[in-house]
Amino acid sequence: MSPIEVLAMPEVRPLLLEPLCAAYAVHRADTEAWRQAAPRLRAIAATGESRVSAELMRQLPALEAIAVMGVGYDGIDVAAARERGIAVTHTPGVLNDYVADLALGLMLAWAHQVPRADRFVRAGHWAAGPLPLGRKVSGARLGLVGMGQIGQAIAHRAAAFGMQIAYTARSARPGLPYRYLPSAALLAAQSDYLVAITPGGAGTRGLIDAQVLAALGPQGCLVNVARGSVVDEAALIQALQTGTIAGAALDVFENEPQVPAALRAMDNVVLTPHIGSACLEVRQAMADLTLANLAAHFAGRPLPTPVPECRPSLSAPQEPRP
Numbered sequence: 001m002s003p004i005e006v007l008a009m010p011e012v013r014p015l016l017l018e019p020l021c022a023a024y025a026v027h028r029a030d031t032e033a034w035r036q037a038a039p040r041l042r043a044i045a046a047t048g049e050s051r052v053s054a055e056l057m058r059q060l061p062a063l064e065a066i067a068v069m070g071v072g073y074d075g076i077d078v079a080a081a082r083e084r085g086i087a088v089t090h091t092p093g094v095l096n097d098y099v100a101d102l103a104l105g106l107m108l109a110w111a112h113q114v115p116r117a118d119r120f121v122r123a124g125h126w127a128a129g130p131l132p133l134g135r136k137v138s139g140a141r142l143g144l145v146g147m148g149q150i151g152q153a154i155a156h157r158a159a160a161f162g163m164q165i166a167y168t169a170r171s172a173r174p175g176l177p178y179r180y181l182p183s184a185a186l187l188a189a190q191s192d193y194l195v196a197i198t199p200g201g202a203g204t205r206g207l208i209d210a211q212v213l214a215a216l217g218p219q220g221c222l223v224n225v226a227r228g229s230v231v232d233e234a235a236l237i238q239a240l241q242t243g244t245i246a247g248a249a250l251d252v253f254e255n256e257p258q259v260p261a262a263l264r265a266m267d268n269v270v271l272t273p274h275i276g277s278a279c280l281e282v283r284q285a286m287a288d289l290t291l292a293n294l295a296a297h298f299a300g301r302p303l304p305t306p307v308p309e310c311r312p313s314l315s316a317p318q319e320p321r322p
């Protein structure tokens with residue numbers, strides 16, 4: 001029997017690519033050679049950063065499944081996939097703790113000025129006087145934009161820091177002990193730290209805009225561990241430059257891997273290169289789950305983790321959930 005042929009998007013890294021190549025005949029999308037195999041390609045392996053458009057799907061008449069190694073799948077045209085009955089899977093659950101740890105780490109790094117303090121010591125500035133004073137995380141007000149599994153993991157950790165926790169989402173989540181506010185602006189007005197942890201995509205594009213940043217105010221800090229698209233980056237830069245907010249800690253950007261020079265120049269901003277799931281254990285679990293989804297698909301078994309829009313019980317597509 002000839003092997004199953006799979007297209008690997010350029011973002012797929014060795015942790016997934018190597019076992020993928022062991023199990024399937026893999027064609028890499030960052031070479032031109034895959035085009036000859038296009039009529040035979042039955043699956044796409046992608047990551048949370050990949051773009052899989054309706055146009056690409058049109059070039060693949062045998063496509064049956066798109067397996068995303070990432071919890072976020074905003075780069076995949078799921079509506080187009082559903083129309084053709086193409087299954088889309090992702091990797092929820094296995095990265096909750098790690099992303100939540102980073103969210104707390106970014107808040108602490110900003111408040112305690114860890115990167116800035118490190119630069120200060122290395123540059124030999126200490127002898128000339130102290131670093132300007134930092135801020136406090138313990139006891140401060142935390143506003144979570146999004147209260148899915150990762151949002152809840154952040155809240156759980158923040159509670160141990162004695163933070164006062166509130167959130168916004170499309171609707172209140174019954175049974176959670178946190179205060180619900182119906183909009184990001186109302187939440188921001190009552191937050192010291194506003195943390196974005198909502199899916200990307202059309203439903204949340206520019207959700208954190210100039211108005212929300214103004215509501216966060218001159219003592220407030222924005223933390224983004226969601227997607228760059230959730231924040232209006234131009235409005236954020238302006239808010240930081242004018243002192244409309246105090247600072248930001250960002251793991252994701254509108255146009256990765258490009259980070260605007262204005263952000264890179266600011267001392268009150270902590271920047272990390274989309275490392276929310278970037279540790280060996282988590283990425284291994286994500287790769288394993290991606291492979292398990294593909295294996296289940298080709299064996300005709302139920303998919304371990306289809307995206308919500310592709311779950312068998314759903315008849316209509318759903319908007320991304322904050």
Ligand code: 8YV
Binds near residue numbers: 047048
């Ligand atoms: C990774 C992510 O950058 O899970 C997501 O949605 O953005 C990240 O975990 C990536 O998808 C790893 O493959």
